[in-house]
Each structure stands twice: as structure tokens, then as C-alpha cells.
Amino acid sequence: MPYHIALQQSQKKRILADIAIDTDGIIVPAAMLENWQQTLDLLSEIVDTPAALIMRVHQSDIEVFASSHSLGNPYKQHDKDSLGHGLYCETVMKECRELHIPNALKDKNWDKNPDIKLGMIAYCGLPLRWPDNTAFGTICMLDSKEHHYSKQFRSLLSRFQNGIEANLVTLFQQAKLQTHNQQLEQVVQQRTHELAELSVKLIREIETRTSTESSLEYHKSYDPLTGLPNRITLINSLSHMLEETHSKGNVSVLYVGLRNFKSINDSYGYLIGDKILTILSQRLQHYADENTFVARIAGAEFVIVQSHTSPHTQVNKLINQIINCCNTPFGVADFVITIPSSIGIAQASSDGIDASVLLQKAGAAMTISKAEGSAYNFFNQDVQAALRQRYQLESHLVDALNKNELSLHYQPFINLKTKAVIGAEALLRWHNPLLGNVSPDRFIALAERNGQIIDIGNFVLHTALSQAAKWCRALQHDFKIAINISPIQMRNPRFVEHIADLLALYQMPPTALELEITEGMLMQDEHLAHNAIQKLQALGIRISLDDFGTGYSSLSYLQKYSFDTLKIDRCFINKLEENEQDRELTKAIIAIGKKLNLEVIAEGVETLEQDAFIRNEECDLGQGYLYGKPITARQFEQEFIHKTEH
Numbered sequence: 001m002p003y004h005i006a007l008q009q010s011q012k013k014r015i016l017a018d019i020a021i022d023t024d025g026i027i028v029p030a031a032m033l034e035n036w037q038q039t040l041d042l043l044s045e046i047v048d049t050p051a052a053l054i055m056r057v058h059q060s061d062i063e064v065f066a067s068s069h070s071l072g073n074p075y076k077q078h079d080k081d082s083l084g085h086g087l088y089c090e091t092v093m094k095e096c097r098e099l100h101i102p103n104a105l106k107d108k109n110w111d112k113n114p115d116i117k118l119g120m121i122a123y124c125g126l127p128l129r130w131p132d133n134t135a136f137g138t139i140c141m142l143d144s145k146e147h148h149y150s151k152q153f154r155s156l157l158s159r160f161q162n163g164i165e166a167n168l169v170t171l172f173q174q175a176k177l178q179t180h181n182q183q184l185e186q187v188v189q190q191r192t193h194e195l196a197e198l199s200v201k202l203i204r205e206i207e208t209r210t211s212t213e214s215s216l217e218y219h220k221s222y223d224p225l226t227g228l229p230n231r232i233t234l235i236n237s238l239s240h241m242l243e244e245t246h247s248k249g250n251v252s253v254l255y256v257g258l259r260n261f262k263s264i265n266d267s268y269g270y271l272i273g274d275k276i277l278t279i280l281s282q283r284l285q286h287y288a289d290e291n292t293f294v295a296r297i298a299g300a301e302f303v304i305v306q307s308h309t310s311p312h313t314q315v316n317k318l319i320n321q322i323i324n325c326c327n328t329p330f331g332v333a334d335f336v337i338t339i340p341s342s343i344g345i346a347q348a349s350s351d352g353i354d355a356s357v358l359l360q361k362a363g364a365a366m367t368i369s370k371a372e373g374s375a376y377n378f379f380n381q382d383v384q385a386a387l388r389q390r391y392q393l394e395s396h397l398v399d400a401l402n403k404n405e406l407s408l409h410y411q412p413f414i415n416l417k418t419k420a421v422i423g424a425e426a427l428l429r430w431h432n433p434l435l436g437n438v439s440p441d442r443f444i445a446l447a448e449r450n451g452q453i454i455d456i457g458n459f460v461l462h463t464a465l466s467q468a469a470k471w472c473r474a475l476q477h478d479f480k481i482a483i484n485i486s487p488i489q490m491r492n493p494r495f496v497e498h499i500a501d502l503l504a505l506y507q508m509p510p511t512a513l514e515l516e517i518t519e520g521m522l523m524q525d526e527h528l529a530h531n532a533i534q535k536l537q538a539l540g541i542r543i544s545l546d547d548f549g550t551g552y553s554s555l556s557y558l559q560k561y562s563f564d565t566l567k568i569d570r571c572f573i574n575k576l577e578e579n580e581q582d583r584e585l586t587k588a589i590i591a592i593g594k595k596l597n598l599e600v601i602a603e604g605v606e607t608l609e610q611d612a613f614i615r616n617e618e619c620d621l622g623q624g625y626l627y628g629k630p631i632t633a634r635q636f637e638q639e640f641i642h643k644t645e646h
């Protein structure tokens, strides 16, 4: 019996019950703590409150886990207090809610609480929870004088709470995985004895074949890197499973694809790419049992097949388990790498009863899930139609550049104080005779996947820079051109030199160029992005953080990188009138930008009310249909350049 089957069998009986985690024992890594420290320093500075704290609760006491380095803060890291005598934070954790006490001395419920002895009479705090809903502690701010913490600062506190809880999810998943591995090791040890017996049989079997024969056989059936069954074995086993379960139950085929894996190999090297695939295959193997089969069928593509009696609940559970395997960050060498993944699901008998057909349909659902950036997708008629459309789009896009179908539109930014147009964002347009106008939201992601973004990105850089250089000369005063950059472009090791060459070619001052990057880019390639941003800024080029506020980590990126401009995403601006929380967040973002000396621009401004609001909050720049839609270079020139020309 081949070794892999023996090992699989030994794992069969393993019960993957939910693992309980002792959250009190989870250690917060120094780099994360450093991030939290910076968050607290920023919070106490922006809110102008002497103490901002992260508290961590233990069995019988509560500890100052991190404390802002601010004047007048009496709390030191690792200070402890016992529980059960009326601390503010205890109520926050017990009742799992915000507690806001502007002046405890005037509040008979709170006028005897222990923090008064330290001189702290104002308090505002929120709970911090682990994903299993046990308490981590609190994040809070305190003051020695009466302090009515404004809605704006309370929603900022809640934003920080979200960021820290997202970190706790990562730590929790890592701890879970570690426990998993330890348990697996125990099982393996227990089975060593059984395996020793098995190996006698194994040796006899091997002796019957020549060594070359058996190795050839092995490579025919298994993937040498991960030891998992390959595509051929998968198809055989799946066909067998389908025959067996045809009368009794259902079979689901889950096709897992890692997004942008090529870029991991490109930027970290193949050794690290291989290591990640091995770790992932080990994680997936945890779920292999007599009804579940795991295979690796291509570079970064795995397939999990499961037969089940109650398909709906079982497949949903399996999907969640696989998402968890993929989402848990991979620690390889000194890097912590996160790779987004997509899953496509096809099921027998509704989607077919043939192994190859099911595999192909699950693959199609995965492709669409990747394109949409969703975690998973079941195969259906929409998937089939979407796939056809995608191929059509892709085949036309290949020729778009050569056939001059691409062009740029320019949308003005205005200075909100003077109302003057001070620059423009270059936005790509594609008009195809058959497909009509195709939105960049549809084709940029496609071009990023098939590598065409490099040529398209170069077209954008050349066109926008040569155009902007003319406008800079015509206006004889500062004009700023903003260009969107894709992460794939930035991965080119010569990217910075290339930009410098283009600026020289078109005689553009570097300060007139602003590159817009998104948080997604920073998340994927932190070390590359860091280097490139620093070098670009050293040349005088401005860097703008686009779509700010849409991701969890936005705030921590502000600490890590020095941006020049912060671009508030239009999803905040377009709900300003009806949504109180968006108003508070927009105010907070503008306040943070000011505090960090960044230029703040609001995008997607469509109404006079939105304009009045951001103007009132002293936002620097505005962009949106209210001031001007994206238009051709010629229209832009007529409307904004000739009018202001000296």
C-alpha cells in the first residue's frame, strides 16, 4: 500500500472537533503591539486627552497592556488592578458596550470608582473581543478634567476598535492552527507503531517492483512537491466516488485557486512560493477523511472532493474550513504573507455526474469568483454566461492598444477655498466597436491578471505625462496630474527609474506628478511598496492613498508610510446627507489628515450639500461630478486651461 494512502487512513478517524483556545495564553507579537502603541499615541494626540489605553483582562485582574506616551498619563504599561471593585473597563466588558462618562464626580453611579484616585474623572471606552466572543479587554481614553468626547472622536475610537479586533482574529486563527498542528503531531506519534508494521508490508511491495518503475508510477499519480494526489488520481477517485454515491448521496467538488500567486513567485522567489503551497496542502490535508479527498491539480490550484448525506450544511461547513486554511497568513522565512483565494463549487448530480465535467464547471465558477474578487461561487448559468463574456472581453482587450481603442479622460480637482482647478486625475477609457464603452472597473482587473496592465499602464503614463507637461507650460503655474498605478506596475524593479526617465523625457517637474495607489497594493507587497514609495518621494513625486477608509488597515498604513495626499473614498461622500456615521467618519478622516500634515481630497462630490459639508470641515481639495465629469483632453483644455491661461 503506498505510503500516502496509509497516512491518509491513519488520519481518517481523527475527529476535527472545534478546538478550544485559551485566549489568555495568546501572545501579541512585538510588531503588532508597536502598531497598537502608535494607534494610542495618535488617538491621544488627535482627541487631546491625556490617556489612551488598551487594557487586557486576565482571570482575576486587568492589565494596562499599552498606554499612550502622552503628558499627564498616570497609567504605565503592565500596571495591574484587581477586578470586582467598580472599574470603568469592567462594566464595558461585562455589558459589551460603549461607556461614556464626561465627569464621574457629577455622576453618583461613578463618583467612587478607583480611577478617581489617579485623578481621572472622564472616561470613554469600548470592548475588545476575541472572535470566540471572550473578552480581550478594552480600548479607552481618560481625562483628568471634564471631557464630553465628541461623536466624531467616539467613532474614531470605534474605528480603532475594529482595527484591533481584526488583528485579534489573525492571532486567534494562528493559535488555532498551532493547536491543530500539535494535535496532529500527537496522532502521528501514536500511529508510528502502526506505521512500523505497515512499512514491513510496504517494503515487500516495493521489492516486487524495480525502483525506476515505482518512482515513475508515483509521479504519474502524485504531486512531488506536496505529496498530494494529482489531476489523474483525482479524476479516477472522483469517478469512483460518483459511481458509489450515485444512488445514495451527493458529491461536491471544490476548486480552490490562489489569486495572483505568480506575483508571489516573482517577488519572493520560487522557494518561498513552494513553501507556501506545502503549508497550504498540509492545512487542507487536515480535512481529509474517508469522505473527503484533497488533490493538487496545477500550480496554485487545489481540489477538494467530498461526498455527503446532507449536502447543504456539510458543503457550507467545508467552504468555511477551506477559507480559513487559505486566509490564515503564511509565515515563511521572515515574511508574513497573505494570499487571497477563490473557491468554485460544482455538485453532483445537479451540475452533472461525470468527473471531468464537474471539475471543469467547478474551475469555471472559481475563475468567475477570482474575477469578482469573491471568496466563493457555486456553478450556475450566470457563471457560464459570465465566463463567455470574460473570454470575449479578454480577446478584444488584447488588440485594444494596437487598434487605438484606449484613451484618457481627465477629471478636474478643485481647491475648495479658491474654487480654482489645480489639476486632474487621468482616467482610462476603452471604446470597442463591438462592445461599446467598457468601464475600467471591468477591464483593469482583467489586464492585471493577464499581464497586459504593463503595456496599458505605460500607455497611460506616456499619454498623461505628455499632456500634462503641455498644460503645465501653458498655465505657468502649478498643475498636478494624478495617475492611477496598479500593483503589478510597481512590482517592476525598474519602476522608479522608468518614471524618472519619463519625467525627463516630457520635461515635467516631479512635483507636478501624483501617483494614486490603493490599500490593496500595500497589503500585497508591503516591502516592495515601502521601497518604491520612499524612492519616488525622494525624487519629489507625490504619493496619494486612494479609496481611503474602505479597508480595515487604512489607519495603520498612515503610521507606516508617509503619504502626501489622502483621498477619501466616494462611498463616504455619497452618503453624507443621509448617514450620520459617514458624516462623523468623514470629519474624523479630515482631522487625521490635517494632524499628519497631509493634503486631503474628497472624491465623488455630486451635490452642493456635500460640497458645503467638506468645505466646512476644511477639506483641501474636491473632485466629483459637481465640479466636472471626466472629459477628453481637448474638452478639458477648452474648459479649464484656456480660460485660466495668462
Ligand code: C2E
Binding pocket: 411, 426, 427, 428, 439, 440, 441, 444, 460, 484, 485, 486, 516, 546, 547, 570, 603, 604, 605, 606, 623, 624, 625, 626, 630
Ligand atoms: P478611482 O481611481 O477611484 O477613480 C474615480 C472613479 O470615480 C472614476 O471612475 C470616476 O469617473 C468616478 N467618479 C468621479 N467623480 C464621480 C462622482 O461625482 N460620482 C460618481 N458616481 N463617480 C465619480 P472610472 O473612470 O470608471 O474608474 C474606475 C476605476 O478604474 C478607478 O477608480 C481606478 O481604480 C481604475 N482606473 C481608471 N483608470 C485607470 C488607469 O489608468 N490605471 C489603473 N491602474 N486604474 C485605473
Ligand code: CA
Binding pocket: 425, 484, 516, 546
Ligand atoms: Ca484614483
Ligand code: CA
Binding pocket: 546, 547, 567, 569, 570, 603
Ligand atoms: Ca478612488
